[in-house]
Amino acid sequence: xPTKPPRSGLxxxxxxxxxxxxxxxxxxxxxxxxxxxxxxxxxxxxxEHGSLYPALHRLEKSGCIASRWEQTERGREMxxxxxxxxxxxxxxxxxxxxxxxxxxMARILKPV
Amino acid sequence: xxxxxxEELKREIDTHLELEAKERIEEGLSADEARAxxxxxxxxxxxTREDVEAVWSWTWLREVHQDAMYGVRMLAKxxxxxxxxIVTLALGIGANSAMFAVADATLLRPLPFPDPDRLVMISxxxxxxxxxxxxxxxxxxxxxxxxxxxEGMAAVLxxxxxxxxxxxxxxxxxxQAVTTRFFDVLGIKPIAGRTFVxxxxxxSRVVVLGEAFWRRHFDGEPTVIGRQVRLGGQxxxxxxxxPSSFQLDTPGFPGFGPTSIWTVQGHPRARGPAERYPxxxxxxxxLKPGVAIEAARSEMASISDALAAETPATNKGHxxxxxxxxxxxxxxELRLTSLLLLGVVGFVLLMCCANIANLLLxxxxxRARELxxxxxxxxxRLRIVRQLLTESLVLAAVxxxxxxxxxxxxxxxxxxxxxxxxxxxxxxxxxDLRVLTFCLVTTFVVAILSALxxxxxxxxxxxxxxxxxxxxxxxxxxxxxxxxxxxxxxxVAVLLLCGAGLLxxxxxxxxxxxxxxxxxxxxxxxxSPGMDxxxxxxxxxxxxxxxxxxxxxxVRDVAWGSAxxxxxxxxxxxxxxxGDPPRPQGDxxxxxxxxxxxxxxxxxxxxxxxxxxxxxxDSTEAPQVCIVDEAFVRRYLKGRxxxxxxxxxxxxxxxxxxxxxxxxxxxxxxxxxxxxxEAQPQLYVPIAQNTWWLASLVVQPASGPAAxxxxxxxxxxxxxxxxxxxQIQTLTGIRTLATARPRFRAVLVGAFAVLALILAVVGVFxxxxxxxxxxxxxxxxxxxxxxxxxxxxxxxxASAGGVIGIGIAIGLVAAAVLSRSISTFLFGxxxxxPITFVLVPLVLIATxxxxxxxxxxxxxxxxxxxxxRAE
Numbered sequence: 001x002p003t004k005p006p007r008s009g010l011x012x013x014x015x016x017x018x019x020x021x022x023x024x025x026x027x028x029x030x031x032x033x034x035x036x037x038x039x040x041x042x043x044x045x046x047x048e049h050g051s052l053y054p055a056l057h058r059l060e061k062s063g064c065i066a067s068r069w070e071q072t073e074r075g076r077e078m079x080x081x082x083x084x085x086x087x088x089x090x091x092x093x094x095x096x097x098x099x100x101x102x103x104x105m106a107r108i109l110k111p112v
Numbered sequence: 113x114x115x116x117x118x119e120e121l122k123r124e125i126d127t128h129l130e131l132e133a134k135e136r137i138e139e140g141l142s143a144d145e146a147r148a149x150x151x152x153x154x155x156x157x158x159x160t161r162e163d164v165e166a167v168w169s170w171t172w173l174r175e176v177h178q179d180a181m182y183g184v185r186m187l188a189k190x191x192x193x194x195x196x197x198i199v200t201l202a203l204g205i206g207a208n209s210a211m212f213a214v215a216d217a218t219l220l221r222p223l224p225f226p227d228p229d230r231l232v233m234i235s236x237x238x239x240x241x242x243x244x245x246x247x248x249x250x251x252x253x254x255x256x257x258x259x260x261x262x263e264g265m266a267a268v269l270x271x272x273x274x275x276x277x278x279x280x281x282x283x284x285x286x287x288q289a290v291t292t293r294f295f296d297v298l299g300i301k302p303i304a305g306r307t308f309v310x311x312x313x314x315x316s317r318v319v320v321l322g323e324a325f326w327r328r329h330f331d332g333e334p335t336v337i338g339r340q341v342r343l344g345g346q347x348x349x350x351x352x353x354x355p356s357s358f359q360l361d362t363p364g365f366p367g368f369g370p371t372s373i374w375t376v377q378g379h380p381r382a383r384g385p386a387e388r389y390p391x392x393x394x395x396x397x398x399l400k401p402g403v404a405i406e407a408a409r410s411e412m413a414s415i416s417d418a419l420a421a422e423t424p425a426t427n428k429g430h431x432x433x434x435x436x437x438x439x440x441x442x443x444x445e446l447r448l449t450s451l452l453l454l455g456v457v458g459f460v461l462l463m464c465c466a467n468i469a470n471l472l473l474x475x476x477x478x479r480a481r482e483l484x485x486x487x488x489x490x491x492x493r494l495r496i497v498r499q500l501l502t503e504s505l506v507l508a509a510v511x512x513x514x515x516x517x518x519x520x521x522x523x524x525x526x527x528x529x530x531x532x533x534x535x536x537x538x539x540x541x542x543x544d545l546r547v548l549t550f551c552l553v554t555t556f557v558v559a560i561l562s563a564l565x566x567x568x569x570x571x572x573x574x575x576x577x578x579x580x581x582x583x584x585x586x587x588x589x590x591x592x593x594x595x596x597x598x599x600x601x602x603x604v605a606v607l608l609l610c611g612a613g614l615l616x617x618x619x620x621x622x623x624x625x626x627x628x629x630x631x632x633x634x635x636x637x638x639x640s641p642g643m644d645x646x647x648x649x650x651x652x653x654x655x656x657x658x659x660x661x662x663x664x665x666x667v668r669d670v671a672w673g674s675a676x677x678x679x680x681x682x683x684x685x686x687x688x689x690x691g692d693p694p695r696p697q698g699d700x701x702x703x704x705x706x707x708x709x710x711x712x713x714x715x716x717x718x719x720x721x722x723x724x725x726x727x728x729x730d731s732t733e734a735p736q737v738c739i740v741d742e743a744f745v746r747r748y749l750k751g752r753x754x755x756x757x758x759x760x761x762x763x764x765x766x767x768x769x770x771x772x773x774x775x776x777x778x779x780x781x782x783x784x785x786x787x788x789x790e791a792q793p794q795l796y797v798p799i800a801q802n803t804w805w806l807a808s809l810v811v812q813p814a815s816g817p818a819a820x821x822x823x824x825x826x827x828x829x830x831x832x833x834x835x836x837x838x839q840i841q842t843l844t845g846i847r848t849l850a851t852a853r854p855r856f857r858a859v860l861v862g863a864f865a866v867l868a869l870i871l872a873v874v875g876v877f878x879x880x881x882x883x884x885x886x887x888x889x890x891x892x893x894x895x896x897x898x899x900x901x902x903x904x905x906x907x908x909x910a911s912a913g914g915v916i917g918i919g920i921a922i923g924l925v926a927a928a929v930l931s932r933s934i935s936t937f938l939f940g941x942x943x944x945x946p947i948t949f950v951l952v953p954l955v956l957i958a959t960x961x962x963x964x965x966x967x968x969x970x971x972x973x974x975x976x977x978x979x980x981r982a983e
Contacts, residue, residue, distance in 0.1 A: 030124055031131040048155030049128060053121065054163035061167060069120075079124050 201511025206518025602919025630717025
């Protein structure tokens, strides 16, 4: 059965990596994570915001991030996500793998 | 908790959209535009929520649960369809499960004894075939002494006795007289007291009770052990109780019913050569562990050969053979009947599936739009198939549960409908775990089969197709499928009807068979003075009975016989023709031997072809005479004058001896069974000259039906002896019993064939009605263009005719091929019987016409204006 491509347009693992990296700088809510990825990649990555949430929940299920509800100054209730120790370790691991992959790709795609 | 999670997520998404919208507003969009932009940026919120749910749950299970709930809601809306489908399924699954219980008992299940593979039956075959495999008791003793392959051997004899209650009335009790190792060989442990030991013998008058009998007559009290019980007029000591789960049909004597008590067999009083003549014991045995049946067979063959060498006068030509007990208890006929019924019922279930599939196909077409939208919204093909499958599974599950109830009910009722002796009492028919498992598996398979066609059709639908209301093309594949199913149903109905037709014709032929007698309505009962009286005492007993019954009001005449027409009893004796070179016992010919009174042939209307009937002059002291039948003359008296020829035939007495008798008459042959293909020669002897301990009393009423005379006869006999149980039958009743099995088969297969016919007609109707509805616009166009009603009618009928015609053709071919496999059940009818094969298609066309009538009528009255309006 042919699987539909993930809505983010990226492989599932890459979105997880992006989220973990984003949270390295401190806890954020869902919208913030989306905007951050969008801005820093100059709109190249992340097609739909909605695709973020299943990834967030997956990461929470596997223990890489944790969430809690907080009240902002304006009285709005928001869910903040933060990186856990396990998440930090996973980030390091994924980052090094991604860099290796990029190096390998670069070698293969070297101009003739 | 999932709801909480979903609530939280909804809030989170709302917040997300608010924030995004705010940003867009700051960029300069209006409030509405900003919200729309935010939503677009987010994507499908519903999908998000579904995906998040999927992360936290077992997706597969959750989706199945969703589908099931959805399926239930859909079915509740369309409850008419649901009810029809569920009832159809319940009947189909129920009937199948019940039939599986029968097939399981006869074909699959091992005997319900410990280590059943080691149980065998040991038979003694004579070259001239006259012993029926039964064993002589002295031979048995020698076998037990000399064998090394067997852990034990035992013999069992079926019998009937009576228990006399406190009020003095006798109630019949089925008994088995067994040798002392019987229960050990079968591995049965008592639930109270003990079973037989070597020290027990006939004289000690001990009895083992069955649990059901114990509970019924002694309230299940353990104090019955050691008490005296009055059986057959004598006192026995009860020594133990065996569980009610234990039953063993006496091999070769089916139809006795469950045994209630067990007594010890008597041994022959002497050990002389004469005691080796009679062969009447069925013998079972248990092989030692690790001994192969072939090894046992060759050992028994050599033992019996040794005996033949030691006592050639009696044992020459005898050979012992060993067969698995299961094979001997469950006849080939029973096995084939089970297979036949299982096949028939299986076909009917398939037809139920086809009808349900048709219904589902119709529904799927109706739901085309809904399914296409779902498909467009992202439900994968597999998801839709799974959803349809789940719906079908819900239907099947409800149908299956009801089916279990139906099956259990059928099994409860079955024993009273099934002719006695057809099913061994060995396996009570219960709805147990095996049948339940079969029921569940069937339900599952039915669900899948029924859903296959519609699911396949549904996934091929595209949104564009359906939305454009282009219904003409969208039903192409599905209507072919439905036609195919209808054709298949017609074919199966034809097949089953042909089978039923053949069996019915067999039954009618058998019922009309000329048994050789012209008896009217006669009453009959087995009478026995008991085995331990002298011949004179027995003669007196019979005379007393005859006198009492003859004097009873309403009785015109009374006679004695031994094997009545079509009763299926056979007593064989060996004989020699006087003047021929003498032969040793084992080499002699054998004949049927019957003991009758002088007016027997007259009462039964059997013609005396030559010579004379017996008279009162043929008394004990008079010259010993006999009468033979035409089969005897044909086989043994070629080229001789029957009258005056003398035969030396073994009388039925203890100790056995041969008597020289002169043939004084030849009578017409009386059939032992309706489907008797080869006439067995019979020799008749006057009752005054050979009195045996068993006889059949035949009573002719002065007027009115014989059955009405039963109480009178019973009372008359009770005056002579109140301890003898009575089983009173009529000759017509015996005849009906003789055709019990063919009748059972014909009725059952016939009932299912009628059911199949109904299902097929419904199927054809469904297909036709749907097709007419689909082609309404086409018919409207035709009528508008000038066609008249009859030409439209012709179109419809041609379409129906195609389905029915092809179905009949396929069905007839299948019937022609398969009818050979039931040839063992047929009598007087060819497997390719032309009458059946012509009548069945006619019946089908006639009933199908009913199905075709309504849709054809509707088609003919199509109003083009109405047809062109939007559907």
